[in-house]
Amino acid sequence: MAPGDAQRNTYVALSPAPMTQASTAMSAIKDYILSQHLQPGDPLPTESKLCAGLGVSRSSVREAVRTLVALDIVEVRHGHGMFVGQVSMRPMVESLVFRGLLAPGDDYASLRDVVEVRTTLDIALADQVVKTWKDRPDPVLDGYIDDMEELAAEGKTFSEQDRAFHARLLEPLSNHLWSHLIDAFWAVHTLTVPLMDAPAAEDIIITAKAHREMLEAARKGDADAYRKATRRHYAPLASALSA
């Protein structure tokens, strides 16, 4: 994809510091976080201390911090200082949403791909979810479904409750990557879905009901019923996207 000479423009290097200094600073900040066993939310040294400690220029530290902020590895709270970031999937969400917008073809194609990934992941986790939730009561989870059904009956959507439901369903799994991954695709979805028309009232009701069916199947220990309910959960969306 290297551009030919014809595509060249008269750009002058943005960075006042050589790339290597900023890369060094970035690695050093990451190493510092690891060697000090810092966790998300823990404070980091001031910019001056970092410059002195690493023996690099202020501009290199700034460049490094900017990149680490974009990756959610460092968080800057203005007036308070720098902290270890949440190291969330936010950068992935941002990148995926932009990739979807960039993709040639119809607007729905990228959203269809995201919905397919969500469906497949939820179905792939059926055995684990069912094992975790068998005979396990949880008033919070039931509460989310009650709220969804109430909103659906009024023709309203319920994205807050929906996200909270899926997050809580996966939270007890021992591998936390799943909840991060599925939540990231949920976020990509939510950021892309405004492209679509509002869902029909009956589709909202079907989707709300499918959440209850998923949870009931899990509590009964029935992985097959869980997979079927998951498909019903995504069916109205899938058919709207292929229309």
Added chain:
Amino acid sequence: MAPGDAQRNTYVALSPAPMTQASTAMSAIKDYILSQHLQPGDPLPTESKLCAGLGVSRSSVREAVRTLVALDIVEVRHGHGMFVGQVSMRPMVESLVFRGLLAPGDDYASLRDVVEVRTTLDIALADQVVKTWKDRPDPVLDGYIDDMEELAAEGKTFSEQDRAFHARLLEPLSNHLWSHLIDAFWAVHTLTVPLMDAPAAEDIIITAKAHREMLEAARKGDADAYRKATRRHYAPLASALSA
């Protein structure tokens, strides 16, 4: 996770430009890419033109570009200019690797989670892969396996061929998110695996052979055999990680 006063340090805001200007510049650059229907590798205007066009300061444009570079939405080639980036999963890989290193607990815990995600994704795609590759010859794919088996016989590992095999296996699927996602987890894996001891010679041979079994099962249209071969593919790694 808000830090208490005791944790505060005497940090002075890093950014010379107010956050809002840089955010505006970032949105404007993204909008420009979308409205001009640019694709990865296409050139972007010079920094001066962006400043003039957006009516924001040079420092805001620099800050915005730094963030967009970190997200792989913009690429800076020194001496050549700015281009639309590959919008790859690289930011996610960087973030996941760091998250794994940051996680408390034993070093293998995060690698085990990554291997579980890889296994589950590969198994979840069995039906699609089998449908795509049934009765479909491909000398390139066969070549990767021949190379793997040759290297394995000499007790050597084959990560290049391994990655190329999985990428080519998923490439014909209509939803490209899968190959990006699986390749991203592959990369996380490769960056984390040096923590481990070198694999045993017989495990290398089993893994090479499992690739051939996966492909043969797919060509026979046997999804169940494909899933079993996928499990055999990951078995040596999974047992090394739980040792």
